[in-house]
Amino acid sequence: MGGNGVNGTVAAGWERVREEFEAFAAAEPHSPEAQLAVHHRGRRVVDLWAGEDTDADTLSGVFSITKGAAHLVVALLVQDGTLELDRPVSAYWPEFTGYGKERLTLRQLISHQSGLINVDEGFDYEEIADDALIAARLAGQKPYWEPGTAYGYHAFVIGALTGEVVRRATGMSIQEVYEERIRAPYGLDLYMGLPASQEGRWKPVLEMLPTPEQAAAQAAAGPVPELLAVAFNWHREPPMDLVTHANHPRTRELGPASAGGIGSARGVAGLYAAAIGEVGSRAALLKPETATEFARLQMPGQEVLTGEWDHFGLGFEQQHAVGPLAFGHCGAAGGQGFADPVTGIAYGYTRRRFGFPGGIAPENGRLTAAVLEVARGL
Template identity: 75%
Template sequence: MSGNASVNGTVAAGWESVRDEFAAFAAAEPHSPEAQLVVLHHGRPVVDLWAGEDTDGETLTGVYSITKGAAHLVVALLVQDGVLELDAPVSRYWSEFTGEGKERLTVRELVAHKSGLINRPEGFTVEELADDAGIAAALVGQKPYWEPGTAYGYHAFVIAALTGEVVRRATGRSIQEIYEERIRAPYGLELFLGLPREAEGRWKPILEPLPTQEQLAQMADQPAPPALMPIAFNWHTDPPMDLVAFANHPKVKELGPASAGGVGSARGIAGMYAAAIGEVDGRAPLLKPDTAAEFAKPHTPGQGLVTPEPDHFALGFELMPGVGPRALGHSGAAGGVGFGDPESGVAYAYTRRRFGFPGGAAPENERLTAAVMKAARAAG
């Protein structure tokens, strides 16, 4: 498939520059990204675009770690409700969470990727990674890869299994169940933690990356990744885990593991963040300003032990450079990003079915986000 992917959809008056930026990058890609871009401004849809020959505005696909935003929105709600206390030890809720310094770890530190329980030495199969309760049971007795609470590192496939076990012990219910009841169903969001059968017909698979020779050459010149990165991403197994196969696996779609197994559309992601930060359809924001600010602020400055980006995490969410200090968001491995910014009223979602090379927030997000934020400032 060649570049120049067709762009379809709508933009509100004053947001045409966002469409121009989206069309420019889609045309420049050597292979169609099969992408969606949706923006809500103060709860009002202003951008709803898609590009590709086999993707439209209703297409559902794997969204990888964008799922973490949904999972930790649940955690934030439970903190707001007083059900969870951030500075309580994890062991208050999960009694088996002890040994090797785990008993000193607080819920705040756990949510901030500081437990050190990034995987187990033998890794997990894809089927095992689809089962959050099974991951938690397997990791609780493991020796952490660093002393808990002393450093942070991305718990790529397990963070929401660990925080989800705290949720389950405190409430008797899973993150997936609470998300469905309190967030997805009331707002009719097409972001699922467990794809229902009636939506299966709109699901389309993640597509393999097709890097250019230039991209491969650039990667060859990059410094070696941190030693713990292959472990956290489950690449230390034999054979290494295939990220594309993970998102497309039937068990992952069915169970919706809360770290990286969500299925949805840009409309669903943007709708979730719009509901989190602002009034939607007469409903008050899901998060009160103090709660949103607490979960958006950086908690662990400095270099992480897993990925090379410094100053990377808030509480369960990633920091959103170029957006604002109060933005809540998270990227996904295929290239997508979702965020909500209370200061500007912007809820942004970008998805890709063509896995971006080499993975993580695709570079076009920087240009798209800049165009969105400029249009939002102009709109007031």
């Protein structure tokens, strides 16, 4: 397997998952620098990694997996009554008005219905790392569709919008609430703002190296749809490069809640394990009814940017391959994280090497199937 050799451990009975991970790593033309961690009913049962320069403790950019951490904060604040899903955003954030924004509820906001996918001029790398700056600019921006009438992926701004509501309601940033209530108590290797003490464990995200066949397929796909380009900050000159964003010092420092988290597969799996079940002496973060509400499909139909169907619960992506009560979020380089209360699975997968074609990497399908096969068999 060359530089793609697999290291780590699996618990007895979980060997099938290791076999699938080894098969994927062996087939990769370039070192994926990948990690896989799985918890089953609070116990870590899979802890694997593959690559030339990655181990279990390596931290790197996880892109939109960060949205799962951010919206777990929102779920906690709804659960304890600090936030109300069906209250207008403007009740918390008075400046959030105009163009129908004043009627948008928190429920609609966090299910990507606001239409505020970017500002017309876009953001540079320093700006897009700063959630407070993004929120201030978006407050006066005309939405790209009438709020509440459609939904589309707010790729780099949803955490800033959500985070401003959190700040107005609590007096703390979403990053601060996450650190206080989730990351620190559970000792998670998933950060929104990487401490200086952890910098030595950080390694950069690596660019995609497509095969000639993949590069040809990419070229034949044609231009990116206009609204999708806006959402990914590609409508400005020069267009934003995702790898540069993930590796930018300000991204690591500030931990923007949309796509700026730094972590490991252990951290991602640990987040979702804490969300749905006991971890050590600590109770689950979410009550079953809260988890069910946040997992539930919010707006059936087609997403206006990507064309996908039935995509979002409350801040989390639907997990159609797992089950109706599962909730989670993928990341641009290929990573994925989710919780499934039915099987008790918490899954975390990260890649430092961008997978083709971007977004959730195809190997997640095989890995998830193997994990669920074992869990259901138990």
